[in-house]
Structure formats: structure tokens, C-alpha cells
Amino acid sequence: MPEAISTVFTNRVLKSFDSRNQVLAHESLRPNYDIRASHPDFADLRLGERRTTELASVFLDLRQFTSRSFWDAPEEAADLANAVLSGFTYVVETFGGYVIGLRGDGLLATFGTGDNGEISTFAAAAACAVSLNAVQTQLNPELERRGIQTVQVRAGADYGPAVFMRTGTAQSNEVNVVGFPTNFAAKCEKKALSWEVVVGEGFANELKDKSSLSKHTSPPTSYTREGETQFYHAYDYAWRPLLKELDAGSADELRQLYPELTGGQR
């Protein structure tokens, strides 16, 4: 089990949470401040320009956070979400991924920018496994010790073609990622219960050994056009056995063996 990554995750989350209300002077007051939610390989896209690649998309989400934010003071909920998402960002980057988008209670990350689907999906799965485990086994016990309600996490993922495109106006624009697998990964995240990872068919197809997968209880999603209907399936991914096989050096070794994961940017 990659204890070192989980420990760093927990320490970062707690440090971020403990330093709430402290605006970091050197990062404040910049207009349109970007919290580094972008992919460096596509930062050079000009407005309206696009590039297509194959990658694994992952949505990591704090489950039942809406109800939490109903009851908690807005600032408290925001501080905790911010802290946990900062931890997820660390785990994503440790396994060679990039955080593409941050929303209140979750994030979108991508892994791989080439045609090595096996490695991209492996890295994505490892990041999900370590993130879920770190929250469940390290962060939550610490939150309980502090008298703070624990958090619950889930993940959805898929693999396939995605288009990076800079959209917006000259004054306000960002690089957006669009693609069926990315959209379906979001659906998978919604299907997942706490501590589950649900993956789409594209992700499942990249696994040579499918014994970690079981068909999700929800019916397959159907898509119909001009009288033709096709189905796309979601699967429960058993992440705990993968966690048992990872060790503290696995992430570093993965990035060294497969530099294409990070596109040589890291």
C-alpha cells in the first residue's frame, strides 16, 4: 500500500484546512487567477484552436457534499472541500495526471495524451484507489478526532478521444476538454456510491485482465440516431486489490518508465 502517498495527501489536506482564512499574499489580488487547472500540453492553443488526443478522464467527487453545505456554514464547507481537492490534486499529479477542472466538490483530471490506453487507465485507476483509500483510512479518522464530520468520496472514469479547445472570448477564455468519454466519466461518477469507482466501456476495454470489473447494476446507456440504437456499459471497478499491489515507489517508477504520461512536462 502506498502509505507515503496517503500520508502526504492527508498532511496536505490538513495543512490546507488548518491554514484557512489565511490568504497567501503572493497568490492574491491577481486578476483571473488560475488555480492551475489546465493541461500544459494544450496551453498553447489559441482561441478557437483545438487538438484531439486519447486519454483517461477521471471525476473525483465528494459525495453528499451538497447536503453538508446545506447545514454547515458556507465558509466551513468551502474550506474543507478546498483542502480535500488540494490533496486529490497532489495524488493526480503523483501518478502523472493533470487536473483539468475544479468545481465546488470535485475535480476533473486526465491521464495520458497518446495512444497508450493501458498506461493511461492504469495511472487513472491508481490515482482513484490511492485517493479513496487515503480519505477513508487516514483523513477521516483525523477529522473524527478533531470532531469534524467525515467526508465520503467516489470516482468515475472512462477512456477515449477527447478534444482540447480554447473557448470563450479574447477577454475571457480557457482551454476546455470535450469528448464522449469525458462526459461519460461524469455519468459514472454519479452512478458511484461512496468509496466506489465506476468506469465506462472505453476504460474497461483497455484492461487486458477484466477480473477487476463487474457490470454496473444500472442498465446500459442507450444512444439512438436515425433508427440505430447502441448501448454503452458502465462497470464497477474493484480498486482495493490494486491498492494492495502498489508500493511507495510505484508512482515514481511509473512516471520514469512512461514519460509520455506527463508529456515530458514534469
Add this chain to the structure above:
Amino acid sequence: MSLASAMKYHGMTLDRWMDSTGKVHHGARPTAAAMPLASHTFHAGEEATDDTKQPKWWLEEDAMTREREQMRTWCPQFTEFPGNDEQPPMWHGTINTGMTTFSVAIVHRVDHGLPFIVPIGEGTRLRKSTPHRYVNGNLCVASAEDWDPTEHTAAIAVGWAAHWFSCYIDWLFSGCKTWPLESHAQQAA
């Protein structure tokens, strides 16, 4: 536990290499002198007996030439005990896992099947509960089907034994609970 084991969970395999000391590496070739390890899986149970009625293959001309060349190149720490009219050849040597060193004998069979891998010296101090050993105590480093006598020599047997010892060390570090997944048939989730 290792990246290779984790990747096996997805059905992926990393290339394996053995350097001249017996240490096993995964992924990229560590040095030009490293030997690639052919695919193999560990098992257990009763070791197959040797069919001693088969022709004495090692007595044929040049039968051992390629093996001696490969052993010199990749396993210089091993010493040959040549075969004779009654016994097939064997090799004795050490395997350095990077953590500790084990001694083994690679004993060819009369039927030229998968050699016996016999722990000797410090190699006999394995835990009693060690998985992937035959009932007779020999190491099970591959299945009979993994071995191809037309292609493989004692060098690959040394490499498989080196991988076995590498997994043994990982097993020890896991508290004798988990043998690396990369080395045997994956269990259903």
C-alpha cells in the same frame, strides 16, 4: 508489492531483466549486459519426476556450447559441474537480490525438462510457509510448459530463480502475507 504486480492486476506485464549479480529489474533494460527473462509463472505441489530412460542429451556434440556461453555472459557467478555418463550437468551459484544472497543449484534433467532448482547453503533457510515451493523443497520457478529446451538454457532457469527470490523478499516484507501478483495466475476479484 511492486509496480509490476500492480500492473498485472490490469493484465499488463513489465519486461523483466536479470543483471550479472542475479538482481531482477523491471521495465527498461538496466544495462546492456542484462538478460531478458522469458515469461513464466510460479506454481507448487509435487515436482514432476525425471524420465531417466531418455537419451543423454548432454553428451551430444556441442550440446552444452550455447548454455556455457550464456552462463558466462549472464551468470558469471555460477560454476558448472559437467555431466557424465550417469548424471546430467548442473550449475551452482549465488543470486543477489539486492537485499540478501541465496545459493542454488540448477540441476538438469535427463529428459531435458524444466531443471530442478534446488536451494543450497543459505538458500535452505527459507521460511517453512514459503509459497511456490514443491513438496520436496525445490523452488517452483515455472511450469513445465514455460520451459522450451530448444530455446532455454540454465541461464533462463537462473533468471527465473532470481525472480523467485525477488518475490520471496517482497513476501517477507509483506509480513509473509502477500506473494507479488505479477508472478502467478491472478485470482478473480
